[in-house]
Amino acid sequence: MLNIKQFAFGPFGVNTYIVYDPDTKDALVIDPGMVNAREQARFDSFIEENKLTVKQIINTHLHLDHCFGDNYVRDRYGVKVAAHVGDRELGLNLGSQAAMFGISGADTTPVEIDVALKEGDIITLGNSKIEVMHLPGHSPGGIALYCKDSNFVFVGDTLFRGAAGRTDLPGGNYPALLASINDKLMKLPDSTLVLTGHDMSTTIGQEKATNPYVR
Numbered sequence: 276m277l278n279i280k281q282f283a284f285g286p287f288g289v290n291t292y293i294v295y296d297p298d299t300k301d302a303l304v305i306d307p308g309m310v311n312a313r314e315q316a317r318f319d320s321f322i323e324e325n326k327l328t329v330k331q332i333i334n335t336h337l338h339l340d341h342c343f344g345d346n347y348v349r350d351r352y353g354v355k356v357a358a359h360v361g362d363r364e365l366g367l368n369l370g371s372q373a374a375m376f377g378i379s380g381a382d383t384t385p386v387e388i389d390v391a392l393k394e395g396d397i398i399t400l401g402n403s404k405i406e407v408m409h410l411p412g413h414s415p416g417g418i419a420l421y422c423k424d425s426n427f428v429f430v431g432d433t434l435f436r437g438a439a440g441r442t443d444l445p446g447g448n449y450p451a452l453l454a455s456i457n458d459k460l461m462k463l464p465d466s467t468l469v470l471t472g473h474d475m476s477t478t479i480g481q482e483k484a485t486n487p488y489v490r
Contacts, residue, residue, distance in 0.1 A: 277403050277425045279470070280321055284308035286378065287340040290472055291318070292429065295327050296401020302327040303400055304354075305420065305429055306335055306472065307344030310381040315347055322352075329354050330400070335431025335472060336414040337362035337386060338444065339372040345386045355389035357398075359409060361416025363388055365446070392418060408459055412452025413440035419460065427468040428479075434460055434469060436477040439488040457490050 280293040285308045295302035302322070309315045322329060329352040334342050337358055345356055345366075358366065365372065366386035373383045394409040398420070408419040410433045417440075420429040432440040434456055442449040460469075465480030483489055 277400065277422060277427075279427070281470070282308075282314075282317065284314045284318075285310045285340050285343055285381070288473055289340040289343075290470070290474075291344065292470060293318075293321060293327070294400065294429075295325070296403060299401040300325070300327050301330050301401045303398070303405075304329055304332045304348050306341040306431070307332060307348045308340055308342070309344035309347060315344070318344070318348075319351070331390070331398075332356045333392070333398070333420065334358040334362070334366075334386075335419065335429060335433075336417040337365035338414060338432070339365075339369050339376070339378070339381075339383070341431065341472065342366060342369070342386045343381050346382060346384050356386060357390035357392050358388045359393065359416030359418050360388060360391045361409075361411065362414050362446075363416070365414060365416075410455035410459060412442060412448050412450075412455045414444070415446045415448075417455070421463065421467075426464070426466060427470055428460070428463060429470045430460065430472070432472040434477075434482065434486075434488075435471050435473065436469075436475050436481070437486055439486070440472075453488060453490075456488055461489055 289308035369383040396407040
């Protein structure tokens with residue numbers, strides 16, 4: 276079973292996750308959103324205190340709040356950024372994204388994708404396997420990360436407790452978002468823990484029962 280540490284970082288309160296194998300101490304960083312030295316220190320302290328080895332950065336998508344800390348983690352820990360190529364232009368245009376939201380002071384250096392992920396890819400972490408699911412809609416290259424053995428799925432901003440991701444940003448597509456939710460995520464077991472890009476986690480079963488975006 277994998278362990279998960281959740282942080283809320285940046286002006287949007289993005290959920291940054293460290294998922295790690297407690298035996299091997301290998302770790303993945305999902306959606307690093309740190310915007311200042313204080314948040315970077317909180318992140319680094321957890322890595323150091325738990326003696327973790329960061330193996331890779333994975334972005335569920337490349338909207339600015341989910342990748343503000345990508346270059347910091349890449350440089351400090353010497354790792355690569357993995358994401359879907361559908362979001363390549365978003366990563367390269369963090370400056371224009373920041374201008375759209377009137378954000379200043381954060382690192383808007385372009386984020387390059389080092390490892391291109393696609394539907395069905397398997398990521399190995401310690402003794403566990405994590406499957407990549409392509410979930411377009413909130414952004415063209417949105418993905419989920421599903422671990423059957425540990426019974427969780429990271430969904431970025433595709434699905435929330437009682438809600439769905441917005442589609443009014445560049446590259447958003449409402450019909451595609453609904454298809455990603457209903458044709459892919461809702462096929463997972465009801466007990467699957469849904470780890471969202473913002474706010475609280477939920478389960479697939481709870482969203483089937485209560486979410487108005489679920490058919």
